[in-house]
Amino acid sequence: MHYRYLAIAGLLCFSTADSFAQGSGQSQVIPLDAAVRTGQLSNGFTYYIRKNNEPAKRAIFYLANKVGSILEDEDQRGLAHFLEHMNFNGTTHFPKNELIDYLQKAGVRFGADLNAYTSFDETVYQLPIPTTDPKMVSRGLDIMRDWAQEALLETDDIDKERGVIIEEKRLREGVAARIQDKTLPVVLNNARYANRSPIGTDSILLHFPAATLRRFYHDWYRPNLQALIVVGDVDVDQVEQQIRKQFADLKNPANEKPRPDYKIALTGKNQFLTITDPEVSATNLEMAIKHTAGKMITTTDYLNTVKRSLFNQVLGARIGELSQKPNPPFLGVNAGIGNLMGGLDQFSFSVTAKPGKLAEAFAAGWSEVEQVKRFGFTQSELDRAKVAYLNNLEKAAKEKDKTVSESYVKEYQALFLEGAASPGFDWEYNFLKKELPGISLDDMKAVANEYIKDTNRDIFIVAPDKEKNNLPDSATVNGWFKTIAAASLAAYKDNVTDQPLLKKLPAPGKVVAQKSYAALGVQQLTLSNGVKVWLKPTTYKNDVIQFMSFAPGGINKYSNEEFPSASSANGIISGSGLADLSPVQLSKILNGKSASVGAFISGRSQGVGGASTVKDFETALQLVYLRFTAPRKDTVLFENALAQSREQIQTRYNDPGNVFKDTVTAVLSGYNYRTSPSTLARLDSISLEKAYEVYRDRFADASQANFVFVGNFNTDSIKPLLEQYLGALPSLNRKEKAVKLPLRVPKGQLVKTVTKGTDNKATVLLVYNGDCVYSTENKVQLQALSEILQYRLLTSLRENAGEVYTPSVNANMSKEPEQRFAVNVSFGCAPEHVEHLVGLVQQDIANLQQQGATADEVQKFKAGFQKQYELQVESNEFWLQYISGKIESNEALKELPNIEKQLGRVNGASIKAASKNYLGGENVIRFVALPEKK
Structure with missing residues (x-):
C-alpha cells in the first residue's frame, strides 16, 4: 500500500484486532490495484510488473524469497545470509565476480545500487538498471534468473567468503549487540527466532562443509517461494513474456520440505531482566507489551491501522510536551504501537533517567500513558491529528504521478512476503476521505485498552555497571505501576491558542532590479532592502517549493570566551519557539500546514532553509520573517537542555566510538578549542542572554542575504509574497565578511x-x-x-x-x-x-x-x-x-x-x-x- 502518508502520521505496524474496529459498513477484502500486472507460473513462481516513469529510463528489479534464517537447520545457522553473499560470487552466466564487474560497467554501483539483505523470514535481492538499451532489461532478467536458482557455490569461493562474513559480523559487535543478545530471547519468548539470528555463529560460519550450504540452497531456493518484481520504464507485455519464458523451467525439489509459518506464542506471563554494561551511558527502562498481529487484508484491517496511526500521533505529541516542563527527571521518553516479528506487534515504552532518578522518571512518563488510558484524548487533539493526516493525504494525491518506482516495489514486496493488500492510491484516497471523519474518541480509547495491558509485558532495565547495586527488582517496578494506577490523575488540558502566526503584516519592500539567466532558467530579483532572490521553477515535484538563504558572518567573528554561547545560539533559540509562541503552541498553530523553516549559524555564515507546498508558501515566508525578527528565549527549555547536555558529557566516553571520533576531530583541527569536545566548564559558561544576543545579531541584517527558491511555482505569482515578507527583513547594510580562522591540520x-x-x-x-x-x-x-x-x-x-x-x-x-x-x-x-x-x-x-x-x-x-x-x-x-x-x-x-x-x-x-x-x-x-x- 502507499504508506508514505501513513508513516508520516506515525504508523508502525498492522494488526487485525477487531475489538476496536468500527467502520461505516461491512468489512470487505481490499482489492488489488489494476495498474500492477501480476501472475503465477505453473511452478509457483510469482511476478509483479508495473510501468512507472519516475525516474525515467530506469527500472528496479527485486527478487523476493520467502527464505530466511528461520528455516536454517541447527548446522546451518548463518547460512541463509551466507548464501546471499554467494549469489554475488558466481552464477551460471556470471562466474566468479563477473556479475559485479558487468553491472559496474553499465553504471550500477555495488552496495549503493546493487544490493541484497537477509532477515529471519526473507531474503531480497535488488537491482536498478538503465532501460535506454533494451538489452539491459533482458540482461536484468538473466541476472534474476541466475539469482533464483543458478548459484555455482564452488567450494573455493565459499571458503574465501568465510572471512568476509566474519568481518561483517565483527562490525556488529558492541554494547547494542551485547544487550540484544540478552533481551531478544526474552522478547521472543525463547521461540525459534531467538536462536536464528541471520548473522549466524562463528563456529558454523568458519567450519561448515560446503555441502551444508548447498543443502539449504536446494531445499529453499525454489520457485514456489519466490517472486520477481519489476517496476519502471519498461514494456509490461514484453517483460511478462520474457518472465514466462525464462522462469517457467525453474524446478521445485522432489519431496520438497513444507515451508513452516513460524510464530511466537504469547505466554500470558510478564518478564523482567536487568542488564549492566560498562559502555552503557545512562539508566533506561524499556518495556514491550506484546500482542498478536494480523495481516492487512480487509477494510477493517486498514481502518485499524489508521486508528493506531492517529493514536501514535496524539500520544507522541503528549509525550513531547513532557520534556518542556521544568527540570524533568528523565533525559527522554518514548511510547507507541509498533511491529515486532513472528506474528506479534507491541506497545513499547521507554524512559532514560537522570542519575538516581529512575523511579521519578518512570512515574513522569508512565503517568502520561496512564492518563491516556484512563481519560483518552480530547476532541481537539484528535481533530488536529485528523487534519494533519488529511493534509498528508492531499499532499500524496498531488504527487501521485511522481511516485518513485522504489515505493511500488516495496509495496509489492509486502504483498508477496506478508500478504499485505495493495489496492493503489486512488482506492486508499477514497477510502480514507470517507472513513477518517468517522473515527471517534471512543475508537482511540479502544486502541489504548487493546494495547496497554498488564500481561505479556517484558521490562528491561539497562544501566551502567556502576549502577548495578542501585537498580530496582521486579517487585519494586510492579509497585510503581500500582502506585500510578491508584493515583489521582487529572484529565489532560489542551492548551490551544487561536492567535495567528503573524499578528500584523510588516511593511513590504519592492523589487528594484531583475536579471535572467536563460541558460539555467533562473531569475534573480533584488529587493529594496538589498536581499537577493534567485528563482528556479521546476516540475520535478508537483507541489513542493524548497529554499535556503545564506549571508556572510557566522560565529567565527566571536571570541573564544564568547564561543560557547555563540556556538549554542542557534540550537537554543531555534528550539524555543517564535515570538510569544512556545514550541508546543507553534506546532499546534502549524498543524495541517505543510511549511517548515529552520535557521542555521555556521562558522562563516548564517541563514534559513525550508520547504512548503504552494498553498502554504506564504506561511513558510511568515516563518522566515519570524526566524529573522522574532526569536524567542525560554528559561525552562534552556535549563532542561543544559541539564541533558551535562549528563551526556559526563558519560560520553563510556562509548569507545566517541573517544575515537573526538580524537580524529581534535587531531585534524590541530586541537583547536572551537572543535574540541564540550566540557562541563564550557557548558556552565553558556549564557541564555548571550546566546539570544548572538542570534539576534546574526539575523539583524539581511542586506547581504541570498535566498534561493526551487520548485513548482510561478515566478510572477510569488513576487508579491517575496516583497511582502523578504522585502520586510531588516537591513543595516553592515557589509560583513566571513572570518577565516587559521587551519592547523598537522603536516607530515x-x-x-x-x-x-x-x-x-x-x-x-x-x-x-x-x-x-x-x-x-x-x-x-x-x-x-x-x-x-x-x-x-x-x-x-x-x-x-x-x-x-x-x-x-x-x-x-x-x-x-x-x-x-x-x-x-x-x-x-x-x-x-x-x-x-x-x-x-x-x-x-x-x-x-x-x-x-x-x-x-x-x-x-x-x-x-x-x-x-x-x-x-x-x-x-x-x-x-x-x-x-x-x-x-x-x-x-x-x-x-x-x-x-x-x-x-x-x-x-x-x-x-x-x-x-x-x-x-x-x-x-x-x-x-x-x-x-x-
Whole structure:
C-alpha cells in the first residue's frame, strides 16, 4: 500500500484486532490495484510488473524469497545470509565476480545500487538498471534468473567468503549487540527466532562443509517461494513474456520440505531482566507489551491501522510536551504501537533517567500513558491529528504521478512476503476521505485498552555497571505501576491558542532590479532592502517549493570566551519557539500546514532553509520573517537542555566510538578549542542572554542575504509574497565578511592510536590531505581516483584477503575557507590484521602511482558517474545546492558543465597523476582504534 502518508502520521505496524474496529459498513477484502500486472507460473513462481516513469529510463528489479534464517537447520545457522553473499560470487552466466564487474560497467554501483539483505523470514535481492538499451532489461532478467536458482557455490569461493562474513559480523559487535543478545530471547519468548539470528555463529560460519550450504540452497531456493518484481520504464507485455519464458523451467525439489509459518506464542506471563554494561551511558527502562498481529487484508484491517496511526500521533505529541516542563527527571521518553516479528506487534515504552532518578522518571512518563488510558484524548487533539493526516493525504494525491518506482516495489514486496493488500492510491484516497471523519474518541480509547495491558509485558532495565547495586527488582517496578494506577490523575488540558502566526503584516519592500539567466532558467530579483532572490521553477515535484538563504558572518567573528554561547545560539533559540509562541503552541498553530523553516549559524555564515507546498508558501515566508525578527528565549527549555547536555558529557566516553571520533576531530583541527569536545566548564559558561544576543545579531541584517527558491511555482505569482515578507527583513547594510580562522591540520606523517573498549575489533582511518588547486575538473579527477581506489580495495582487502567487509574511500575538495583536499580510507577489521591491511592499501596506491588506472576501472567510474549525474540533475535538491554553491563561492552562474567533456579527460594517465598529487603520502594521518589490553 502507499504508506508514505501513513508513516508520516506515525504508523508502525498492522494488526487485525477487531475489538476496536468500527467502520461505516461491512468489512470487505481490499482489492488489488489494476495498474500492477501480476501472475503465477505453473511452478509457483510469482511476478509483479508495473510501468512507472519516475525516474525515467530506469527500472528496479527485486527478487523476493520467502527464505530466511528461520528455516536454517541447527548446522546451518548463518547460512541463509551466507548464501546471499554467494549469489554475488558466481552464477551460471556470471562466474566468479563477473556479475559485479558487468553491472559496474553499465553504471550500477555495488552496495549503493546493487544490493541484497537477509532477515529471519526473507531474503531480497535488488537491482536498478538503465532501460535506454533494451538489452539491459533482458540482461536484468538473466541476472534474476541466475539469482533464483543458478548459484555455482564452488567450494573455493565459499571458503574465501568465510572471512568476509566474519568481518561483517565483527562490525556488529558492541554494547547494542551485547544487550540484544540478552533481551531478544526474552522478547521472543525463547521461540525459534531467538536462536536464528541471520548473522549466524562463528563456529558454523568458519567450519561448515560446503555441502551444508548447498543443502539449504536446494531445499529453499525454489520457485514456489519466490517472486520477481519489476517496476519502471519498461514494456509490461514484453517483460511478462520474457518472465514466462525464462522462469517457467525453474524446478521445485522432489519431496520438497513444507515451508513452516513460524510464530511466537504469547505466554500470558510478564518478564523482567536487568542488564549492566560498562559502555552503557545512562539508566533506561524499556518495556514491550506484546500482542498478536494480523495481516492487512480487509477494510477493517486498514481502518485499524489508521486508528493506531492517529493514536501514535496524539500520544507522541503528549509525550513531547513532557520534556518542556521544568527540570524533568528523565533525559527522554518514548511510547507507541509498533511491529515486532513472528506474528506479534507491541506497545513499547521507554524512559532514560537522570542519575538516581529512575523511579521519578518512570512515574513522569508512565503517568502520561496512564492518563491516556484512563481519560483518552480530547476532541481537539484528535481533530488536529485528523487534519494533519488529511493534509498528508492531499499532499500524496498531488504527487501521485511522481511516485518513485522504489515505493511500488516495496509495496509489492509486502504483498508477496506478508500478504499485505495493495489496492493503489486512488482506492486508499477514497477510502480514507470517507472513513477518517468517522473515527471517534471512543475508537482511540479502544486502541489504548487493546494495547496497554498488564500481561505479556517484558521490562528491561539497562544501566551502567556502576549502577548495578542501585537498580530496582521486579517487585519494586510492579509497585510503581500500582502506585500510578491508584493515583489521582487529572484529565489532560489542551492548551490551544487561536492567535495567528503573524499578528500584523510588516511593511513590504519592492523589487528594484531583475536579471535572467536563460541558460539555467533562473531569475534573480533584488529587493529594496538589498536581499537577493534567485528563482528556479521546476516540475520535478508537483507541489513542493524548497529554499535556503545564506549571508556572510557566522560565529567565527566571536571570541573564544564568547564561543560557547555563540556556538549554542542557534540550537537554543531555534528550539524555543517564535515570538510569544512556545514550541508546543507553534506546532499546534502549524498543524495541517505543510511549511517548515529552520535557521542555521555556521562558522562563516548564517541563514534559513525550508520547504512548503504552494498553498502554504506564504506561511513558510511568515516563518522566515519570524526566524529573522522574532526569536524567542525560554528559561525552562534552556535549563532542561543544559541539564541533558551535562549528563551526556559526563558519560560520553563510556562509548569507545566517541573517544575515537573526538580524537580524529581534535587531531585534524590541530586541537583547536572551537572543535574540541564540550566540557562541563564550557557548558556552565553558556549564557541564555548571550546566546539570544548572538542570534539576534546574526539575523539583524539581511542586506547581504541570498535566498534561493526551487520548485513548482510561478515566478510572477510569488513576487508579491517575496516583497511582502523578504522585502520586510531588516537591513543595516553592515557589509560583513566571513572570518577565516587559521587551519592547523598537522603536516607530515602521523599515527594516532586509541585503545578503548573490549570488543575484539579495530577501526582504521587513513586521511590523506593537503593544499590543492580547486576546480570542477580537479574535483572530478579526485572523485574518479577515490572510486577507482575503492574498486581496488574491495578486491584486495575483501575478495582476496577476506579480512574486511566493506572498505570505504571518500574524497572531498573545498574552495573556502582554503583550497584543500582530503581522501579518507576507512575499514573495520580484526586488531591483528591492521598492519597487513594498511600495507595492502599502500600497495594499491603505489600501483596506481606507477601504472595508473585500467581501462575497465575508468569505464566503471564513468558509467556510474554519468548515471548518477543524470538522476541528480532531475531533482530540486540538486538545483538548490548547485545555485547556492555557485553564489556563495562567488562563481559565475552559468549552464551546467559538459559532463561528457569532463569525463573524457579521465583516463589511466590522469588517475596516475591524481594518485601522485593526492595520495603521495607527504601528509597522511593514520588513526587506529583498538580494544583495551586485557
